[in-house]
Amino acid sequence: MLCDHPPACPPECDHCLAFDRLTRTLCSRAPCPGSKWCAVHEELQAKLLKSYKRLTFAVDDFPTDSLPPSFTAIDDEGELSQLRDWSEAARSKWSLTNKVIIARDEHHRQFYQGGDWGHCLFVSTLKDESSRMERMMRALDRRAYEITLAQSQAEWVLNTPAIEFICDEPAVEAPPTPPATPKLAATDLPGSCPAPPLSKSQRKRAQRKARKNSVSASTNSDDCCSEHSTRHLNTEARLARLRNFLVPPPDLPPSIRLETWESTIFSLFRLVILRVPTLAPLALNPTSGSVAASPDSISSFLDLLESRIPLKCGEEVKSLWEGLRFAKTSGKTSKDPGCLGVGVLADAIREPFRGEDEMSGPRIALLGGYVYKEASKKDLPREGWLLFYQFISCSGCSLSVTGTFCSWAANRRLALLGGLPAWLTPGETIAEQCFRLAGFVLCSSNTGTCGKKIKRVEQKELVAKKKQVTKTVIIEEWERGWGYFKLPRDNNWAEDVINALSESPYFSIITRDLTTSKYLHRPSSAHCVTQMCKCCSGAELWLGRVRSGLSPAERRSAKWSTTTFFAVDTVMDSLLKNSSPERRFGFKYTDCIEMLVVDERPYNSSRSDWTSFAEGISSIICQVRESADFHGLLKKERALAMESGELQPPAGVVKIGKSGNSTELEMTHAVYMENLTARTMFREI
DSSP states (O other): OGGGSOOOOOTTOOSOOOEETTTTEEOOSOOOTTSSSOHHHHHHHHHHHHHHHHHHHHHHTOOGGGSOSOHHHHHHOOOHHHHHHHHHHHHHHHHHHHHHHHHHHHHHHHHSTTOOHHHHHHHHHHHHHHHHHHHHHHHHHHHHHHHHHHHTTOGGGGGOOOOOOOOOOOOBOOOOOOOOOOOOOGGGSOOSSOOOOOOHHHHHHHHHHHHHHTOSHHHHOTTOOSTTOHHHHHHHHHHHHHHHHTSOOTTOOTTSOHHHHHHHHHHHHHHHHHHOTTTHHHHHSOOOTTOOSOOOSHHHHHHHHHHTHHHHTTHHHHHHHHHSSBOSSOSTTOOOOOOBOHHHHHHHHHGGGOOGGGSSSSEEEETTEEEESSOOOSOOOHHHHHHHHHHOOOHHHHHHTOOOHHHHHHHHHHHHHTSSGGGOOTTOOHHHHHHHHHTOEEEEEOTTTOEEEEEEEEEEEEEETTEEEEEEEEEEEEEOOEEEEEEETTOHHHHHHHHHHHHOTTEEEEEEETTTTEEEEOOSSOOOSSSSEEOOOTTEEEEEEEEEESSHHHHHHSOEEEEEEEETTTHHHHHHHHSOGGGGGTOOOOSEEEEEEEEOOOTTOSOOSHHHHHHHHHHHHHHHTTOSSHHHHHHHHHHHHHHHTSOOOOTTEEEEOTTOOTTOOOOTTOEEEEOOGGGGTTOBO
């Protein structure tokens, strides 16, 4: 506090020693006889002194028996009425303590250069007491929360699992609100010399400017509840934003019903309110005597919060605002107030589609609806996924909440067709896009090591005593391509493509149905298509080979030796455990077929890299679907999707093709720019 004031004036100064908070200068008037201040500041000093003394006496005389004797007594108390009385008393003392801090600060900043050591020590004691009251109010709210849940037979809420998966999508800025007034800085203050006297008009302008900027101490305090605090302005702005969440955005696609949107948002509000200790008792059992019953809707609950702003200084609105945000840290020990995660959002979207067989479990009635102990296990229908896409632009998030492999494959396919463009993976090759269109997921491959390599190695050989000869050995390595895929079981493409690959002499495949764990295709023997090979056993499928010689001719005539191979009996288990994308989210899909494809093209093939291997698989997919190439297949599938209603023009999407023509129908290499309203919700900072 001392650094907020100019240095003390020398003894020979003959002006008022008060610091004028309106003009932000030292007073230039002459002091009264026998006083350090002028007549104006003498009167103001007496009023401020009387004010903070009166508040100090009120804090000293505050009845301690109205507060809980200890924090242990709070944990042992079982009556809500007693907890409410304690909470009101703790809040009253907290408010009085903060008023004393503000009043003393106001007085000492103007008349005593911020105060001496004794003043600072006393204010520090008051701040410690204010912090203790805050901890006590949080403990009382928590205990009231536990008792209210117990009375509602909803103790299971206390065991709600923590948010484990956090997406890295950035937060967005909230609509502008009136900025807080900056604190007084030492550089803003003049030196010890007094400012020239102000005229009457200049003083009025300074007073108007001071009132506009709210430079009083109450504006600079976060604990203030006065009417001049910007905290009330922020509270009103937050409450207005919370009400706007209930209104469907203008760019909501027509394929999403308004009832679905409202039910989802209501479910999100209920989930958050039930998990915030300061809000759940208010929604289940209001503490205000003027409220006869619990609020019966989200709107009425917001009205209740608005009516309690003067009483709670907007803390309840702030708690709801912070709870309705995507968390940025995960885990049980996280102090992030955000209660939303990708899984919570998906659970809320599933609520409108909850089946009758799932409505009999434990639940609690809250604000015109229900919150269930167990989230719906059914996968989202197409309308639900379109709504989820309005909020989430991350394809990894969609995988984390997808219950079946068939739904995930359908979403990947729809992303390529243009329905969910933000879920496309940048940099996909034509072959990988063909896999996506067919519903295949390439989980693992040897993209970086596949192909032929020739290198020269110098070796030293001892031919006589102390005589060495250096020989150059030419080593040739050959690693054939392979890919581990997953296919949906109910896809009409899968069986035809698997049969075509198994009949082709250029591929060897192993397929297994994960639902039944039965192998559908496996090679009868690990046969070789090249001569002069030291082959692996029949239970192994070779992957890498090597041969060498001292000359190119000798190298070409040498026999191949197998260096790496797949064990036919165990390779699928290993790939399933280590290469399944969903495993990083703690679950696995069983409604799919896994397939290992190995390149069987002969060594003298013109191309042996992985790209040509993948293109060979994609060409078989195009042949099965009776298309000449991928581009023709894509146009055909897009037309069929539009005809069946699976694909609709996405709302809020502006497409720019290669030529920049927005009316171009080709969407394969289009660039999408999305600005969906729902993407800004629950991420405001």
